Amino acid sequence: MLQFGKIAIIGAGNVSYTLCKLLKDKDIEPFCVFVRNESEAVKMRADLNVETVSDYEKVMLSDLAIIAVNDDAISEVASHLVDYKGLAVHTSGTRPSETLSEIERYGVFYPLQTMSKGREIAFDDVPILIYANMPEDLIRLRGFSAALSSKVEYCDDEQRKAVHLAAVYVSNFTDVMLEIGAKILKDNGLDLSMMRHLVKETMQKAFEMSPEKALTGPARRGDMETIENHMKMLEKYPEEQDIYKLLTNFILEKYHENEKL
C-alpha cells in the first residue's frame, strides 16, 4: 500500500495547531514541526507535546511535508525544500499548486474549514480537497486524508480557487450579516442569541431545499412598504443601509423586475 511514513508540519498557526492535534488524536505522531520563532515553539511543545525544529535538516528526512503557513510565506518555505525528496503540500485555498513546482513532488492539502486556535472542530466530515502532480502521490495523499476525514475530494487549482471565493460569501459574508443583525438588536436592548433558532432553520432549509427556494422576506415578496420602512430605520446606519439597498435590489431584480430602491 502506498503511504507516508514520516510526516513533517511547517508552521505554528491555526492550521498547523489543528493538524498536529488531529494527528495525535489519531495516534499519528508528527515526525517534527518546523517553527522558526522560538517563543512560539516553546508554546507549541507545551500545548501539544510535539518535537519542534528550527532548521530544515530534519524536515528533509520526512516523507510528507505539510506547509501550513500564511499564503505569502509559502514561496519562502518552498525555497528551502528544492532538494526535498518527499511530497510537499501547502494548505492554501488561493495559491496555485505550482507555487511549489521547484520541488519534484508537490501538491495541495486544503481542509475546507474556518479554524481558530483553541477552538476544537469535529474534523470527521470536514471536506479535504487534495491535489498532487504525480498520480502515486495523489493515491498516498488520499489515503492519508481519509484517515482524518470521511470527505476527501480531488480538486484542481481552478476549482479550489472557486471554492475559496464561494467560501468568502458563505462563511465570511454570512458572518458579517450576523454582525449587523447583532448591532441593530443591541441598540434596541436585545441580543443576537434570540436569532439562533431562525439562523439554524434558515441554513438547514437552504441546504435541504436550495437557497432560491428557501428565500423568504420583504424583498422576495416585493413588499415595498416594509422595505421603505426598513430604509428609514437604517438612516442612522449609512453603511448598513448601503448593504441593505444593494442586497434588496439584488433580490428585487430577480423576482420583481419593476421594483427598485
Add this chain to the structure above:
Amino acid sequence: MLQFGKIAIIGAGNVSYTLCKLLKDKDIEPFCVFVRNESEAVKMRADLNVETVSDYEKVMLSDLAIIAVNDDAISEVASHLVDYKGLAVHTSGTRPSETLSEIERYGVFYPLQTMSKGREIAFDDVPILIYANMPEDLIRLRGFSAALSSKVEYCDDEQRKAVHLAAVYVSNFTDVMLEIGAKILKDNGLDLSMMRHLVKETMQKAFEMSPEKALTGPARRGDMETIENHMKMLEKYPEEQDIYKLLTNFILEKYHENEKL
C-alpha cells in the same frame, strides 16, 4: 388561571398552517379557521382536519383570534372585528399593534421563524414575541404561547420592528450569500453541499464567540492580493462583484483603515 377557551385562526397561509398543525399536535383543537377562498378551505380541511368558516359569525364567538394573514390584509380583517370581545392578535413582525386598535383588546403574537408550508419546524424553542394592550391579556397570551414554545418574550412595537429588520440580515441576506456561493460552485462543476460543514461551524462560532471574533478570511486579514484575485474572478458576475466589493470594504474599513477596493 387566566386563559383562552376558544381559539380562532384567520388565514390560509404558511403561518396559519403551521399554527393549526402545532395546536393540534398539542391537543388544542382550533375553534374555527377563517378562510375566504373556498378551494383553499377545501385543501385546509383535507390537510389538517380543521373546521373552516367563510364569514366572521363564528369567529366573533371565540376568545382569541389569531390574524395570520399578509401584512397588507390585516386592516381589512380588523374592520370585521370591531365589535369583537375576545383578544385579537396579528402575527406580523413589521406592523404596529395599533393596526388593530379599533378592537377593544388587541396584541401581537409574532413567532420569530421562517415558515414554509409542508416544511415541519421543531417549534419548542422558536422565540414567540408577544404584546397586548391590556395587562391581563398579556398574561393570558404568555400562558398560551408557553404551551407552544419554551421561549416567550415580551416585545413592544419598536423592538419588534428592530427584530424584523435584523432578521432580514441574519436570515434573508445570509440565504442570498449561500445562493451566490452555490452559483460560483456550480459554474465550476461543484455543489453547495460541500459547504455544509463550513457554514455550520461558521454559525456556531458566531453565536458562541461573537460574529466579530469569529470573522476570518482575506478581508479580515487585509490580504489584498487574494482580494484582487477574487475581484478578477468575479468580472463575469458584475452584480456579485458589487456585493463582494461593498462587503469587503465594510470589513477593511474596520480592521485595515488604509486599504480599500
